[in-house]
Amino acid sequence: MADHTEVDSVSGTATTGHAWDGIKELNTPLPRWWVITFYITIVWAIGYWIVYPAWPTITSNTTGLFGYSSRADVAVELANLEKIRGAKMAALATASLADIEKDPAMLALARAKGKTVFGDNCAACHGTGAAGAKGFPNLNDDDWLWGGSLEQIQQTLLYGVRSGHPKTREGQMLAFGKDGVLKPAEIITVANYVRELAGLPTRQGYDAKAGAKIFAENCAACHGDNAKGNPEVGAPNLTDKIWLYGSDEATLIETITNGRAGVMPAWEGRLDPTTIKAMAVYVHSLGGGK
């Protein structure tokens, strides 16, 4: 070992005895309090390993003496939250849909809950603001295929449309062209007739009388003689300004030729009844509810 007693004349500090190109390294040890703190942290870390989950094992990890897990913490917090909400949620579960909408506090709660659940479950098709898209109805407007009252919305939510649920809403737009019921020329004619009903411009020289006849024989059964639709079978009103798939001639011909059968899943069993109630109130309160 080098001589440790050598003292640097300038600083008065002992050197380590190591020299590089004539420069000697001073021996400046770490402060004692620092070293002690450092050892304490080591001891602390060992204690931490023992009482808290720390080391990975092949399939799991050491659980620690305290049995702590962040997942259990979340479970406790969620349980507490349910406890806090308990009374209000119970009130929501028993109140009628109309009563919920009349009570400002319950309406606020239902809207808040409905909005969250809507974002998780419905927004994929209907959009985050429920504005819909082609083939997926806008839930903000006042045009409802299956009815826009609170009860009707709740039923659609519970059982869906063409969802396969035993109580599902059933009804479809037939494929008049593909099934050979109507010839292509007839389809063009009736498509123009429907545009006329809706107040849209029609192809020059189309036969309105023939269109009316085709409509009465094939379409009126569901859409009604006046083409105002029928919420019992989900037949849309053809005289208004709202079109789920589009109102141009080509789209209408496509619809009549191939039919339409959009699907709304049934939420019964997937969401609890209170949540579905809140959802119905939320959708109804978007502004289009009847």
Place this chain on the structure above:
Amino acid sequence: MNLTVKPDDLKPQEAQPQVLQPVDDYGPLYAPTKKVYPQSVSGTFRRIKWGLMGFCLGVYYFLPFVRWNRGLGAPDQAVLIDFPNHRFYFFFIELWPQEVYYFTGLLIIAAIGLFLMNAIGGRIWCGYLCPQTVWTDLFYAVERLIEGDRRERMKKDASSDPMKLERISELVLKHSIWLMIAWWTGGAWVLYFSDAPTLVKDLVTFQGPPLAYIWIAILTATTYTLAGFMREQVCVYMCPWPRIQAALTDEWALNVTYRYDRGENRMSVKKAAELRALGQPAGDCIDCKQCVAVCPTGIDIRDGSQMDCIQCGLCIDACDTVMTKIGRPTRLIGYDNDINIHRRQEGKPPVYKLVRARTVAYAAIIAVVGGAMVYKLATRSLLDVNVLHDRNPIAIKLSDGSIRNAYTVRVLNKHGFDRVIAIDIEGPVNSTVHVVGADSVTPDRPMIVIGRDQTEELRLLVTAPEESNPEKSIPVKFHITDIGLGVVASATDNFVSP
């Protein structure tokens, strides 16, 4: 001194080997703290300090118990920071969170107020009003009462004899009283955040909220440490204000100053009398060091203006006492500045310039900010409305071709009673407004009850018929009218087409 250059010095000298000598006149990086033992003193400034201490502590401790009737259901505490309900009460003023900018105004006034004090009379804040000074002064008073004055305390601390029961009981008593004062300090603090009498009852029956106990503990610890042990160290090392102060001061500001024009040269009373008898000038300072003995930061004011000086004025009292005893004029140390010292040295009368650009500007800023705040407070509306347009979807086409926009409208009722409001809109021609969930008896003009001292969030649907659909977005105004008082609050947003 005459410098003479010898011819030898100009000759080129032989190159000397350069030897680096160790520099040993650097002071230590960490100077050990010298404990300060301020001596008791009496006089004008001591009386002012006692008075201000009593006033400040009195306000601090008793303000939470002052009551102020605000009507049924509202808290009756004059000064209350109500965090759970997001309200701040100050006598007749009630502030909501969105009015927190008033505090910005208060902070501006406080800062400029400090600047103004500084421009007029130096560190008035530090010397008389700062909590650190007030509490330290109180702690010193307790210490002096129990352990005796400066000399006794120094002797007791320096004694290496094993402690006797008397000394131990003295120390126990001192620290107990200190802790009690510190505990009251924290105790009073929490009273500003909850109903004081109720909280006091809860605290003594151990039913207070844990947060209250934690805050009392924290403030007890800080008061005990800062006023009992750190004392002047806080002012000298921790506080940024002395540094800022040094940058703010000017040559006209009055500071606690040793008038060296009168004091120097220092000499004994006897020698001074002899010199004066001979008609020769003699300094008034007899170097009795009383000014140093009473100083709470342990400095010598005769060294001139310095950062450690909090300008409490106690040295003025100490010096005045001595000057009176030896029959010389008082105020050898006093509020003064260098300009006047020089003027006196030149035989001119002193000048005091209170009105100067700096003080006028500070006073003007205070007046403007204060005036603006008072005006805003006096004219603020107790009914307010905020409107937020739905972002998604921004507009809805209805089956008859009309267009509907939805808005989230928040109505604020800052009055202590329920109010009925009516909603009117000014937007596209023939447009109608509907409030979701409200079955109003007046469908064309929805009316809603807004509870006292709260906000109500409403969902408003504005519908414009097809023929008046705007091509692009046009402004729509929402007027919220208090039916009872006739007060109107308005907000503007846009009506857009899809």
